[in-house]
Amino acid sequence: xxxxxxxxxxxxxxxxxxxxxxxxxxxxxxxxxxxxxxxxxxxxxxxxxxxxxxxxxxxxxxxxxxxxxxxxxxxxxxxxxxxxxxxxxxxxxxxxxxxxxxxxxxxxxxxxxxxxxxxxxxxxxxxxxxxxxxxxxxxxxxxxxxxxxxxxxxxxxxxxxxxxxxxxxxxxxxxxxxxxxxxxxxxxxxxxxxxxxxxxxxxxxxxxxxxxxxxxxxxxxxxxxxxxxxxxxxxxxxxxxxxxxxxxxxxxxxxxxxxxxxxxxxxxxxxxxxxxxxxxxxxxxxxxxxxxxxxx
Ligand code: URA
Numbered sequence: 001x002x003x004x005x006x007x008x009x010x011x012x013x014x015x016x017x018x019x020x021x022x023x024x025x026x027x028x029x030x031x032x033x034x035x036x037x038x039x040x041x042x043x044x045x046x047x048x049x050x051x052x053x054x055x056x057x058x059x060x061x062x063x064x065x066x067x068x069x070x071x072x073x074x075x076x077x078x079x080x081x082x083x084x085x086x087x088x089x090x091x092x093x094x095x096x097x098x099x100x101x102x103x104x105x106x107x108x109x110x111x112x113x114x115x116x117x118x119x120x121x122x123x124x125x126x127x128x129x130x131x132x133x134x135x136x137x138x139x140x141x142x143x144x145x146x147x148x149x150x151x152x153x154x155x156x157x158x159x160x161x162x163x164x165x166x167x168x169x170x171x172x173x174x175x176x177x178x179x180x181x182x183x184x185x186x187x188x189x190x191x192x193x194x195x196x197x198x199x200x201x202x203x204x205x206x207x208x209x210x211x212x213x214x215x216x217x218x219x220x221x222x223x224x225x226x227x228x229x230x231x232x233x234x235x236x237x238x239x240x241x242x243x244x245x246x247x248x249x250x251x252x253x254x255x256x257x258x259x260x261x262x263x264x265x266x267x268x269x270x271x272x273x274x275x276x277x278x279x280x281x282x283x284x285x286x287x288x289x290x291x292x293x294x295x296x
Contacts, residue, residue, distance in 0.1 A: 013053035016040065019061060023068050039064050074130035075109050076241040076249075077102065080233040081125045083219075087116040098125060101236055114138060118204055123148070123222035124230040127238075133246075136253040137225070143178075143199040144252060147224035148206050149185060150194050152215040156184075160213050164196070170208050177202070177209060191218055226252035 014022075020031035020040070038046050041062045042054055054061060061068040081087070085096045089112050099107055106127075114126040115138045128134055136142050156164075161184070167176040178200045185193035192215075196206060207217045223230045227248040233239060241249070 013055045013059075015050075016042065016047060016052045016054055016061070017050060019054055019056045020063065020068060023056075025063055025068055034063060041065075074133075075106055075111050075128060076130065076133075076246050077106060077111060077127040077238050078228065078230075078233065078241055079125045079127060079238040080230060080235050081117055081122055082235040083120045083122050086119050087113045087125065089113070095119075098127065102127070102238055106238075115201060117222060118207070118220070121220045121222065122235060123220075124225050124228065125222070126225060126228075126241075133250065133253070137249070138201065140200060142253045144226045145197050145199055145224070146201065146222060146226075147195065147197040149221045149223050150196060150206055150210060150217050151188060151191050151219040152194055152210050152217055153191055154215050155187070155192050156194060156210075156213065156215050160215070161194070164209055164213060168209065168212065170202070170205075170212060173202075177205065197224075 016035055017028050017031040020026055020034070021028040025031065026034060032050055034040055035050055035052075036048055038048055040047055042052065043060050079098060079101060081098055081101075085098055085101065087098050089097065089099050091097050098113055099111075102111070109129055111127040111129045112134075114128060114134045117123065117125055126134075126137065137144055161182045165180050165182040167179050169176050178198070180199070181195075181197040183195045185195050187193075194210075196209075198205060202208075206220055210217050221230075228241070228245060
């Protein structure tokens with residue numbers, strides 16, 4: 001039980017009725033009734049005051065003598081998915097799944113992938129047991145930006161990249177793709193690394209877009225989801241997001257929701273600073289945010 005305050009003067013801990021509700025003991029309302037009726041003890045003392053704050057990790061809370069186990073904190077995992085692994089929790093065909101790449105204790109907390117990367121796509125994949133945030137991250141309404149590095153066959157022209165960026169028809173689909181950002185990264189022999197940022201997630205979208213313009217994707221890696229960059233995490237490795245990263249992710253989906261409620265503004269930045277180099281090849285200007293993951 002606590003009358004502690006944090007540095008900003010805000011009372012520390014959580015309200016007792018909230019702790020009971022989060023632990024699944026009762027609804028918030030019923031929890032309040034239990035507290036007022038004297039059915040709840042904190043560290044052995046009956047507490048009837050509704051505003052009482054407790055630290056669910058340290059204070060011992062009981063309802064009619066039964067210990068209340070605090071709700072487990074959610075897990076937020078960033079995995080660098082290698083190619084050849086399927087994005088599912090269980091694969092009936094027995095192929096290697098992304099879950100098998102995680103440490104056992106994370107798997108045991110029943111995390112699942114947020115959205116999907118194709119079997120041959122590499123890069124940033126989030127996994128969590130926080131269903132609400134997962135839904136927001138994948139729901140089209142929030143339109144969170146996802147950035148890919150695609151190695152494509154040949155040399156797409158500036159006009160081709162502009163078509164991809166404006167939105168284009170895909171075979172068998174009526175609705176054109178949403179505006180995207182597309183830029184050249186670097187050439188690699190007969191192929192070209194291209195950066196593309198999408199705000200929607202249709203099935204195999206990047207591959208189908210480049211296929212439709214005659215530059216099939218040879219390799220595809222997701223390097224950013226909203227504010228999170230893949231960084232230098234080696235393929236097959238995973239790490240927990242920091243609390244600050246989880247906050248940034250939450251803020252990104254609320255910002256995206258606010259923007260989707262506003263009239264869409266044309267993205268004037270999309271192509272404007274793509275420059276020609278001496279060989280006539282267009283290159284992205286300095287403006288591109290560094291995503292810490294240079295194409296190889
Ligand atoms: N677009 C694709 O084509 N594949 C992916 O895995 C993700 C985006």
